Amino acid sequence: MAAIDLFAPYTLGLLKLRNRFVRSATTSAWADGHGIVGPEIVGRYGELARGEVGLIIKGHLYVDPKGKAHAGMAGASDDAHISGLAQVTGAVHGSGGAIVAQINHGGWEAEAGERMGPSAVETQEWRARAMDAGEIREAVGAFGEAARRCLDAGFDGVQIHAAHGYLMSQFLSRLANRRTDEWGGSLTNRARLLREVYLEIRSYLGDDVPVGVKLNCDDFSEDGFTVEEAAEVAGELARFGADFIEVSGGGFGEQARCRQRARANDPALAEVSFAGHCARIRQATGGTPLALVDGFSNLAAMQAVVQSGLADLVSLSRPLIRERDLVTKLAAGQAEATCTRCDGCHDCFGVAMLRCTLDEPL
Secondary structure, eight states: OOOOOTTSOEEETTEEESSSEEEOOOOOOOBOTTSOBOHHHHHHHHHHHHTTOSEEEEEEEESSGGGOOSTTOOBOSSGGGHHHHHHHHHHHHTTTOEEEEEEEOOGGGOTTSOOEESSOEEOSSOEEEEOOHHHHHHHHHHHHHHHHHHHHTTOSOEEEEEOTTSHHHHHHOTTTOOOOSTTSSSHHHHTHHHHHHHHHHHHHHOSSSOEEEEEESOOOSSSSOOHHHHHHHHHHHHHHTOSEEEEEOOOTTOOGGGGGGGSOSOGGGTTOTTHHHHHHHHHHHTTSOEEEESOOOBHHHHHHHHHTTSOSEEEESHHHHHOTTHHHHHHTTOOBOGGGGOOOOOGGGTTSSSOOTTTSOO
């Protein structure tokens, strides 16, 4: 079998990408109190496009102020957000890149909104209430309206965030979702919100605009969303015509010791966190494009993932925080990301938000 060129153009639905590298949606805290993006984030996305990333996924945008996950999160819940987002897409398109918008509702994790989710929950730090049926329907509509605004702002498509313990992920989890109505119980019912949100977005965007989903391969909790369930949901998304599925992991009740089971036995894939689980999902999704995220640091592993057919796209987050031009460097012969020096401080996802403390002062 001939080697697959990661740097050659790739087509996602009707969207032509310049290569198979994806900048996974990575949040920032650079929007103002009204969720409107500022020049700093516009500049950052322009840098990523100039660094020749094939597909950029904009860090999550809240679809409803009640679902705002954190201070500084950008929004797509109001037409007032469109002009700022259009500056982001303009910066990317001006450098020959493609960009889709990740849209999200924080649910229980809405630290800057109103904590609510499939069921009531209380921790030592906070409490959240259960959503009623009317509020669930409102959330479905909010995703559709947000997708329409993203298209108006010039995005090439949208991605539904159904991972990492946010609202969609909470509904999928048996541990988080203890409802006994049509939105809980069986996997069919727990996946209803994701299914209806996907169909709502399609009703706004039609069949030609790429719509993708970021999906947990596993919550890594004892009683949460499992890889077997992830494969079933991913298979349904594929049958519905999802243009791509990005495989990630981790959610409500996550236990670090459970993560090892997601890795592959192949030494070439040892650094890729969810390679083993992605193989199971691939069996259910057939030819639907898969992007795999988490753990990549060297080009050899990226090549192995695509060459083996495990995934079609290499999705990167932390490596592109430190080196926005990493794809250009890899194409020129650099073997691995400078981010191999990463000590796991996580400041790039905390106070610093998209800055690496190895290079940039906080």
